[in-house]
Amino acid sequence: MNVHVAGSDVETRTLAIVGELKGLEGPLLPILHEIQAEFGYVPQESLPVIARELNLSRAEVHGVVTFYHDYRDHPTGRHVLKLCRAEACQSMGGDAVAERIKALLGIDFHQTTTDGAMTLEPVYCLGLCSCAPAAMLDGEVHGRIDAGLAQELIAEARR
Amino acid sequence: MTARIYIPRDAAALALGADRVAKALAREVEARGLDVTIVRNGSRGMHWLEPLVEVETAEGRIAYGPVKPSDVPSLIDAGLTEGASHPLCLGRTEDIPFLKNQTRLTFARCGVIDPVSLDDYKAHGGLKGLQTAIAMTPANVVKQVTDSGLRGRGGAGFPTGIKWKTVLDAPGPQKYIVCNADEGDSGTFADRMIMEGDPFVLIEGMAIAGLATGATKGYVYTRSEYPHAIAVMSEAVAVARAAGVLGPSVLGSGKAFDMEIRTGAGAYVCGEETALLNSLEGKRGVVRAKPPLPALQGFLGRPTVVNNVISLASVPIIMDKGADYYRDFGMGRSRGTIPIQIAGNVKHGGLYETAFGLTLGEIVDEIGGGTASGRPVRAVQVGGPLGAYFPRALFDTPFDYEAFAARDGLIGHAGITVFDDTVDMLKQARFAMEFCAVESCGKCTPCRIGSTRGVETADNIARGIEPEKNRELLTDLCNTMKFGSLCALGGFTPYPVMSAMTHFPEDFSPAPVAEAAE
Numbered sequence: 001m002n003v004h005v006a007g008s009d010v011e012t013r014t015l016a017i018v019g020e021l022k023g024l025e026g027p028l029l030p031i032l033h034e035i036q037a038e039f040g041y042v043p044q045e046s047l048p049v050i051a052r053e054l055n056l057s058r059a060e061v062h063g064v065v066t067f068y069h070d071y072r073d074h075p076t077g078r079h080v081l082k083l084c085r086a087e088a089c090q091s092m093g094g095d096a097v098a099e100r101i102k103a104l105l106g107i108d109f110h111q112t113t114t115d116g117a118m119t120l121e122p123v124y125c126l127g128l129c130s131c132a133p134a135a136m137l138d139g140e141v142h143g144r145i146d147a148g149l150a151q152e153l154i155a156e157a158r159r
Numbered sequence: 160m161t162a163r164i165y166i167p168r169d170a171a172a173l174a175l176g177a178d179r180v181a182k183a184l185a186r187e188v189e190a191r192g193l194d195v196t197i198v199r200n201g202s203r204g205m206h207w208l209e210p211l212v213e214v215e216t217a218e219g220r221i222a223y224g225p226v227k228p229s230d231v232p233s234l235i236d237a238g239l240t241e242g243a244s245h246p247l248c249l250g251r252t253e254d255i256p257f258l259k260n261q262t263r264l265t266f267a268r269c270g271v272i273d274p275v276s277l278d279d280y281k282a283h284g285g286l287k288g289l290q291t292a293i294a295m296t297p298a299n300v301v302k303q304v305t306d307s308g309l310r311g312r313g314g315a316g317f318p319t320g321i322k323w324k325t326v327l328d329a330p331g332p333q334k335y336i337v338c339n340a341d342e343g344d345s346g347t348f349a350d351r352m353i354m355e356g357d358p359f360v361l362i363e364g365m366a367i368a369g370l371a372t373g374a375t376k377g378y379v380y381t382r383s384e385y386p387h388a389i390a391v392m393s394e395a396v397a398v399a400r401a402a403g404v405l406g407p408s409v410l411g412s413g414k415a416f417d418m419e420i421r422t423g424a425g426a427y428v429c430g431e432e433t434a435l436l437n438s439l440e441g442k443r444g445v446v447r448a449k450p451p452l453p454a455l456q457g458f459l460g461r462p463t464v465v466n467n468v469i470s471l472a473s474v475p476i477i478m479d480k481g482a483d484y485y486r487d488f489g490m491g492r493s494r495g496t497i498p499i500q501i502a503g504n505v506k507h508g509g510l511y512e513t514a515f516g517l518t519l520g521e522i523v524d525e526i527g528g529g530t531a532s533g534r535p536v537r538a539v540q541v542g543g544p545l546g547a548y549f550p551r552a553l554f555d556t557p558f559d560y561e562a563f564a565a566r567d568g569l570i571g572h573a574g575i576t577v578f579d580d581t582v583d584m585l586k587q588a589r590f591a592m593e594f595c596a597v598e599s600c601g602k603c604t605p606c607r608i609g610s611t612r613g614v615e616t617a618d619n620i621a622r623g624i625e626p627e628k629n630r631e632l633l634t635d636l637c638n639t640m641k642f643g644s645l646c647a648l649g650g651f652t653p654y655p656v657m658s659a660m661t662h663f664p665e666d667f668s669p670a671p672v673a674e675a676a677e
Contacts, residue, residue, distance in 0.1 A: 025376075025459065028441030029424060033383075054441075067443040067600075068424035070383050082384075086345030087540055090590070091503035091578045092531070124427060124544075124594065126384050127348040128174050129576065130206035130501065130508030139386055143174030 013038055014046035018053040028054065028064055032071055041072040076119040077112040079157040082136040083145075085122045088129030092144075097133050100147050104154055117158050162195045162240035163215040167270065169202035169355045170387045171348065176227065177210040183228035184212075187235055195240060201356015203270035204510030205257050213252055216242035222252040257507060257526065262488060264496050265473045266512045269356035275394050277402050280359040286404070288475030292367045293412040300371035301327055304474060306482035308494030312349075313339055313430075313467030314542065314571040314647075316493075316560045319474075322464060325454035326372040329462035334374035336365050337439065337458055337465045340381035340388070341423055341430040344543025346574030349498040350468035352510055354381070354388035357472075358395035359404075362418070364471035366409055367478055368464055369416035377418035378458070379468075380435050383425055392420045427544075427598040431646045432465040434600055445600045446646040467572070469498060488514035493559040501527045503540075503576035520554030523577055534579035538663065540587075542571025544594050545651035547658035548587065567658060569651070584663035588633075589617035591655040595648060606649025609640045613656065620667055630660065630667055 017034045021027050031050060035042050042065055051058045065071045083098055105113050105120060112119040128134035131143030137153055145153075166172075166181045181197060188195045203211060211224035212234070221242035223234060230247060237245040249255055263269075272279040280286070292300045305320025326334055338361065342350040353361060365377045381389055396418060399405045407415045426444045428434045433447035436458050457463025473495065477485045486494045493515035499522060501508050506528035523529070523539055530536055538548045547568035549556065556566055563570045578587075592613030599606045613636055619629045637653035644650040660667050 024419075026421075026440040029421070029438065033422060033424070060442075063443050064441065067445075068426050070423075070425035084345075086594075087544060087587070087590070088346045088503040088576045090587075091576055091582065123384060123425075124598070125343055125345045125347075126170075127342060127351040128171055129346045129348055129503060129574065130505075130510075131171055131174055131209070132503060134174060136384075141170050141174040141387075143171065 010039070010043045010045040011049050014049040015053070018050055022053060028056075028061070032065060036071060040075045044073065077116050079117060079138050080119045080121060081153070081157070082121045082123040082126070083109075084124070084126050084128070084132070084134045086125040086129075088125075089133040092132040093146075094133035097145050097147065097150055101150050101154070104151060115158075118154065160194070162193070163198055164195055164239070165198045165200045165213040165215075165220070166210060167202045168199035168274070168387070168391075169209075169270075169352060170385070171206050171352075172202050172209040172211070173387065175206075175209045175225065179228045180210045180212065180226050180231065183231040187231050191235065193235070193240060198273050200272065201269045201274050202352060202510075203252065203258060204266070204352065205255065205507070206509040207507050208249065212239075214239055214242050218242070218251060220252045222249040222255065223247045224249060257509070257511070260526075261512050262496050262514055263512050264476050264485070264488075265360070265469060266353065266357070266498055266510065267476070268360065269352060272357065274356055274358055274391055275398055277359060277398050277404070280357075284479065285359055285475070286363060286410070288478030289363050289366055289404070289410060291478045292370050293410060293414070297327055297371045297373065300367065300478070303482045304371070304477060307477045307485040308482075308489070308492070309470060309473055309477060309485065310493070310560065311467055312469035312473070312497070312572065314569065319466060319470050322454055322466070323368065323372050325452065326374065326462045326464050329455050331462045333376070334372055334462040335458045335464070336368045336372070336374045336377040336418075337436065337463055338365055338377065338379040338468055338471055339430065339432060339435055339465055340379050340385075340468045341435060342385075342468070342572065343382060343427040343430045344545075344572050344574055346502040346540065346543055346576035347500050347572045348502070349500055349510060349573065350381075351385055351388050353468055353472050354385070355391050358392050359399065360472045360475055361392070361468055362395060362399050362404065364474040365418055366405065366416045367474050368466065368471060370409065370412070370414055372462075372464055374462075374464065375415045375417070377416065378439060379418065379420045380423060380429070380439055381420065382423050389420060389422060396420060426600075427594075428600045428646075428648050431648060434646070435465065436463065443600070445602050446648075448645060469572075490514070490516035490557065490559055491561055493561070497558065497570070497573050499558065500572075500574040501577070502574060504530045504532055504579050505577040506531050515557075515559050517558050518554060519549060519556045519558065519575075520551075522558065522575060523554065527575075527577060530577060530579040532579045532581075534581065536577055537580040537582055538578045538584065538587075538659075540576045540578070540655060541574070542569045542654075543574050544591060545569075545647060545654055546571050546574075547654040548584065548662060549658070550662040552662070567654070567661075569654065584659040584666040585617060585621055588656045588659040588667075589614060589621070591652055591659075592617060595652040599648060603643070603645040603649060605640045605643035606645070606652070609636055609644075609649065610652060612636060613640075613652075626668060633660065
């Protein structure tokens with residue numbers, strides 16, 4: 001599981017990422033993606049560093065981080081299960097599958113299981129609408145999810 | 160002779176186990192000491208047959224599917240490498256009716272070639288459009304695209320050539336081509352499939368757009384939900400750069416064009432072009448008021464072409480075969496072909512590229528084969544979460560921008576989501592409002608507040624609280640959102656809501672809640 005890292009370390013590593021990417025046109029999103037890849041979330045301590053290096057206000061950086069669904073302000077569980085909630089998946093019983101998964105994990109969307117194994121997140125479309133319901137587990141895609149497959153995925157992730 | 164076996168790397172195929180099939184095949188091939196090359200191609204778009212395994216033979220490719228890892232030993236025993244018969248054998252891929260009846264122009268190579276092999280791309284007609292464009296003046300390239308009748312495939316249907324002309328005529332030392340690959344509509348996956356199956360056609364289309372308008376830099380803005388597409392595009396851009404297709408002198412023309420792949424961060428509204436530009440600049444994905452047009456003041460305030468993936472990917476064939484060739488397909492003012500994406504509760508889901516003009520009924524019942532559940536089709540949503548729900552009574556509507564608009568719908572990015580008779584249309588209308596509330600950028604009041612009030616009003620109807628009054632209120636709210644919102648998110652959310660209420664009124668008159676027993 002990701003653990004919170006010390007503030008000064010965050011600053012050093014943030015500075016390195018910003019230094020590498022600040023030459024891009026419109027560098028803020030690439031920087032935030034890289035920071036989330038590095039730490040597993042976007043630490044509060046990295047925001048003032050980004051603001052200073054890009055000559056932005058802290059409010060502007062905060063605004064961007066909180067606008068986008070992808071950026072997290074805290075670590076996730078060891079695995080992240082993204083479940084599609086959009087129309088095509090609804091048409092194939094996605095809502096029932098979502099309820100089943102929530103019951104199996106004992107959590108709601110945006111929550112992490114108490115053993116830190118799994119974070120459940122909603123997603124609006126993975127582009128797998130012809131093999132719905134669809135899900136993504138740690139970047140791997142799965143189609144035609146039913147109760148059985150959901151159980152398998154969860155068991156595999158917990159192992 | 161080495162046998163060539165194709166197993167897709169397309170995300171839909173992967174979601175159904177293509178990687179496991181490829182691994183099983185590689186293992187079996189090694190154990191038996193067979194001479195086999197495994198090519199990871201894109202998808203042919205017949206997703207109910209995925210993972211679809213193909214083998215090259217003298218008679219053409221022979222298809223097998225859907226293949227499970229456990230099928231691999233028996234396939235090899237039967238003679239897979241020679242294209243021999245097997246219970247999973249589907250015959251020649253090209254003869255499968257779903258594929259045979261299509262008109263594949265934009266998707267001609269998708270599922271056929273190795274997506275990241277430039278040699279394969281060239282062997283299948285790739286780069287001819289770009290070579291033609293290099294030999295022409297920019298104004299003539301723009302004219303050819305205009306004459307082809309190509310309209311924006313992202314949904315708005317704006318003539319692509321006119322947009323390009325505005326950018327060509329705009330003064331400015333730096334112009335941009337921005338490809339909108341933020342394909343967030345449920346029921347659509349054409350952009351994803353082309354990026355994963357034939358990325359060079361998009362690169363070629365963007366390079367042509369650059370030469371035609373004087374833009375030297377391009378960006379593909381795609382979704383973080385598409386990691387496979389991002390990986391293939393990034394690899395293809397590197398290959399194209401190394402081969403001189405991109406760079407300071409495109410194919411030795413002396414003209415520069417290069418591009419980058421950028422990733423969004425999970426905001427649906429960034430599919431709206433001005434929100435996308437803000438996001439690309441590193442700002443919140445808030446919609447900009449128009450004017451100024453992005454064509455004049457787009458990325459970083461400079462002249463910018465913002466085109467959808469499919470619009471740009473359709474340009475190479477227009478430059479190669481000519482404007483007339485492309486324009487001769489289609490009907491009315493909808494010219495050329497459209498990759499229809501058939502999704503949801505449907506038997507034969509996938510991508511079907513065809514000329515405009517098929518009726519909705521033909522697409523859903525004949526091509527799609529009805530529902531996957533075997534129950535009757537009750538509603539289809541056309542054009543993503545902002546598209547209208549159509550009942551069977553409107554299945555005679557031809558697939559054409561104007562014909563759908565005339566029936567208070569839109570074709571959008573050409574995704575069709577099928578629902579069987581278990582669907583609750585009040586719930587779908589509520590979801591449209593909920594989705595708008597979650598994804599609203601917050602800049603304009605009708606969208607930001609209206610969507611939340613819409614959810615509450617739908618809930619009140621469901622609870623049987625003054626249903627007549629609340630239906631009127633919901634209609635009024637939809638009018639405010641439609642005419643008062645800054646962009647299509649708030650402006651088009653009324654389409655699914657109003658169409659559900661108009662065509663399925665029975666779902667909006669729930670039986671009054673029974674009084675508690677006394």
